[in-house]
Amino acid sequence: MTSEFAVEMRDVVKRFITPEGSEMAAVDHVTMQIKNGEFFSMLGSSGCGKTTSLRMIAGFEWPTEGEVFIEGKPMGHTPPFQRKVNTVFQSYALFQHMSVFQNVAFGLEMEGAAKDEIEKRVKRALEMVQLTGMERRRPKQLSGGQQQRVALARALVKTPDVLLLDEPLGALDLKLRKEMQLELKALQQQLGITFIYVTHDQEEALTMSDRIAVMSKGKVQQMGTPVEIYERPSNKFVADFIGESNFIEGKIKSLSGNEACVFVPSLNAELIGMPISDGLVKGEEVTVCIRPEKIHIAEKNAVNQNMFRATVTNTVYIGVDTKVFVDAHGAKLKVWEQNRISRLDPKSFYTVGQEIWLMLMPENTLVLKKD
Amino acid sequence: MLQRLRENKSTQGTLLALPTTVWLFILLIIPLFLTLVISFGKRSPDGNVIYTFTLNNYIRLSGYTTDCPDGQATCFDPLYLQILGRSLSLAFNTTALVIIMAYPLAYFIARAHPKQRNMFLFMVLIPLWTNFVIRVYAWMMLLRKEGAINIIIGWIANFLHIPFQPFEMLYTPGAVLVGMVYEFLPFMILPIFTSLEKIDTSLYEAAADLGANSIKTFLRVTLPLSMPGVVAGTILVFIPVMGTFIVSDILGGRQVILVGNLIQRQFLDARDPTFGSAASLILMIMTLIVTYFYTRKFGFGEEIVAA
Numbered sequence: 001m002t003s004e005f006a007v008e009m010r011d012v013v014k015r016f017i018t019p020e021g022s023e024m025a026a027v028d029h030v031t032m033q034i035k036n037g038e039f040f041s042m043l044g045s046s047g048c049g050k051t052t053s054l055r056m057i058a059g060f061e062w063p064t065e066g067e068v069f070i071e072g073k074p075m076g077h078t079p080p081f082q083r084k085v086n087t088v089f090q091s092y093a094l095f096q097h098m099s100v101f102q103n104v105a106f107g108l109e110m111e112g113a114a115k116d117e118i119e120k121r122v123k124r125a126l127e128m129v130q131l132t133g134m135e136r137r138r139p140k141q142l143s144g145g146q147q148q149r150v151a152l153a154r155a156l157v158k159t160p161d162v163l164l165l166d167e168p169l170g171a172l173d174l175k176l177r178k179e180m181q182l183e184l185k186a187l188q189q190q191l192g193i194t195f196i197y198v199t200h201d202q203e204e205a206l207t208m209s210d211r212i213a214v215m216s217k218g219k220v221q222q223m224g225t226p227v228e229i230y231e232r233p234s235n236k237f238v239a240d241f242i243g244e245s246n247f248i249e250g251k252i253k254s255l256s257g258n259e260a261c262v263f264v265p266s267l268n269a270e271l272i273g274m275p276i277s278d279g280l281v282k283g284e285e286v287t288v289c290i291r292p293e294k295i296h297i298a299e300k301n302a303v304n305q306n307m308f309r310a311t312v313t314n315t316v317y318i319g320v321d322t323k324v325f326v327d328a329h330g331a332k333l334k335v336w337e338q339n340r341i342s343r344l345d346p347k348s349f350y351t352v353g354q355e356i357w358l359m360l361m362p363e364n365t366l367v368l369k370k371d
Numbered sequence: 372m373l374q375r376l377r378e379n380k381s382t383q384g385t386l387l388a389l390p391t392t393v394w395l396f397i398l399l400i401i402p403l404f405l406t407l408v409i410s411f412g413k414r415s416p417d418g419n420v421i422y423t424f425t426l427n428n429y430i431r432l433s434g435y436t437t438d439c440p441d442g443q444a445t446c447f448d449p450l451y452l453q454i455l456g457r458s459l460s461l462a463f464n465t466t467a468l469v470i471i472m473a474y475p476l477a478y479f480i481a482r483a484h485p486k487q488r489n490m491f492l493f494m495v496l497i498p499l500w501t502n503f504v505i506r507v508y509a510w511m512m513l514l515r516k517e518g519a520i521n522i523i524i525g526w527i528a529n530f531l532h533i534p535f536q537p538f539e540m541l542y543t544p545g546a547v548l549v550g551m552v553y554e555f556l557p558f559m560i561l562p563i564f565t566s567l568e569k570i571d572t573s574l575y576e577a578a579a580d581l582g583a584n585s586i587k588t589f590l591r592v593t594l595p596l597s598m599p600g601v602v603a604g605t606i607l608v609f610i611p612v613m614g615t616f617i618v619s620d621i622l623g624g625r626q627v628i629l630v631g632n633l634i635q636r637q638f639l640d641a642r643d644p645t646f647g648s649a650a651s652l653i654l655m656i657m658t659l660i661v662t663y664f665y666t667r668k669f670g671f672g673e674e675i676v677a678a
């Protein structure tokens with residue numbers, strides 16, 4: 001290994017000419033460093049440039065600006081068949097005119113491997129994805145999940161340094177998808193290959209990844225571990241995109257060290273001891289961000305700090321949680337309460353119009369620059 | 372009664388197949404049967420059919436004849452077998468040449484930018500709007516001794532001070548071949564184009580991803596996946612070439628006589644429908660045999676038909 005990074009994108013820009021004739025940047029100054037053996041995900045909504053980024057790593061597309069490095073080597077215009085990465089395509093892109101065996105053997109034949117070696121390696125790859133006995137079938141004669149495994153085996157049999165996966169589970173039903181998520185993750189750990197995984201499913205990304213790059217409009221919004229991304233979103237977009245958040249507008253009243261006192265006009269209250277990120281100054285307009293499951297509901301004001309009154313406007317029971325929607329001096333907030341006790345008794349729910357107290361723990365909140 | 376029909380699946384099937392069956396009967400079975408009956412008949416001196424049962428027409432086709440020059444009872448004249456053989460080999464050659472010419476064209480069109488693609492397809496189709504016969508006549512104008520091709524070559528030769536004798540191109544087997552290839556090229560381009568265009572570009576990318584360069588990608592992915600188009604095109608070209616008489620009539624003159632010409636002349640000039648019918652049936656059987664073996668090996672190009 002010549003480089004600490006399996007793949008590196010350095011300030012990569014990809015512009016397309018739209019049919020209307022104007023230019024648009026599908027990928028806009030993206031820099032990512034993907035470590036060897038890492039399970040790295042690109043997460044973002046449709047059209048944010050995930051596929052385009054992946055295609056530039058695979059070599060199907062060349063950056064307009066910037067450079068892609070694989071194993072520390074600049075790729076320039078190196079064609080795909082000379083890159084030591086392999087792709088699992090979203091639509092699988094299996095060769096319909098070939099059997100499962102031939103599909104998986106294709107990449108080895110291109111390397112000029114000997115016949116018995118091909119047979120051995122194909123057999124092992126098919127074992128790995130649990131498709132033994134399906135060698136002679138045509139892709140059309142397989143279920144979606146099985147086709148997905150063939151696509152996986154076909155890429156893995158080449159023993160790439162890096163495996164690129166473009167929403168590989170997108171076409172599968174929820175249950176199978178969850179199974180495959182765990183299988184893929186186990187396979188990645190067992191093989192020690194770097195996975196670069198594209199998905200728009202945040203739960204999938206959080207479940208599988210070592211690190212996630214959250215993308216929007218061609219830019220990387222935040223890069224970090226699942227915990228960092230969820231617990232410390234670096235901006236309002238990420239906080240809103242990953243999971244759910246309450247946003248409360250406010251203004252920094254005073255600062256002491258890493259903590260701030262934020263005045264919230266809508267609640268007519270001050271939030272004390274709020275941890276802040278760097279670069280915020282006194283008097284600045286900010287957004288206080290808190291996850292619905294991190295707000296505590298109390299029947300009465302016990303602590304007297306960071307507590308304020310609210311009225312219940314609706315409750316929704318969804319099994320695991322009860323979603324409580326409240327109105328706090330005109331600010332609409334949502335609170336998830338875990339159903340730790342049986343809810344069989346209707347009286348265990350808050351009633352609409354009931355007055356309650358909400359408590360924000362400073363360590364559970366986040367003060368972000370207003371955008 | 373309706374109630375009973377609703378329950379009886381096999382009656383339903385029969386009823387549903389009825390219109391097709393009627394059409395097939397009127398348009399295919401009856402004419403074919405008439406042809407068969409007539410082919411076993413005899414020609415009356417005034418050119419009508421005398422309905423009997425004789426194999427004379429078929430024997431005549433095979434080359435044995437009682438109409439011998441030096442008083443022999445029977446003799447052998449391979450004329451008709453030669454005509455059949457010539458038709459068959461011309462059909463093979465035409466089909467092969469058309470495939471060789473159509474494939475790169477179809478490939479080029481399929482790979483072109485979508486806007487240009489429509490224009491190219493349009494250009495392929497334009498000639499089909501002109502009458503078939505007129506298009507063949509146009510080739511006559513080109514190929515004649517005083518035709519455009521000879522004139523142009525003559526100019527060039529004159530310019531280069533090379534002595535030039537106009538080529539005899541018209542009324543040769545080559546002229547017929549050129550005409551056939553020209554006439555049937557679109558029928559090969561379109562199905563090949565369709566099958567090429569249907570190939571998902573991600574398959575090319577997958578091949579490249581797995582280490583195939585463009586030549587290997589073509590041989591291992593593009594070509595096999597476009598075979599249904601080639602097969603469909605072959606059927607669309609081979610069968611009509613076997614039977615057509617216009618091209619050979621105009622560009623081959625009396626030199627290149629095909630089964631099609633033979634049949635046409637029996638009906639219109641020689642006024643012997645019995646012999647013409649026999650020749651038609653033999654042509655049909657030959658075409659069927661070739662098509663049968665071909666489709667057994669390659670299928671009907673059904674992916675195209677299904678599309």
Ligand SMILES: Nc1ncnc2c1ncn2[C@@H]1O[C@H](COP(=O)(O)OP(=O)(O)OP(=O)(O)O)[C@@H](O)[C@H]1O
Binds near residue numbers: 045046200
């Ligand atoms: N070949 C192309 N020509 C023009 N525009 C393109 C091309 N490929 C992608 N784009 C545009 O670039 C943007 C990013 O596309 P990309 O396929 O990378 O999105 P994505 O994040 O993979 O989305 P999805 O989740 O829907 O797959 C889109 O707006 C798309 O329309």
Ligand SMILES: [Mg+2]
Binds near residue numbers: 050051052166
């Ligand atoms: Mg995509």
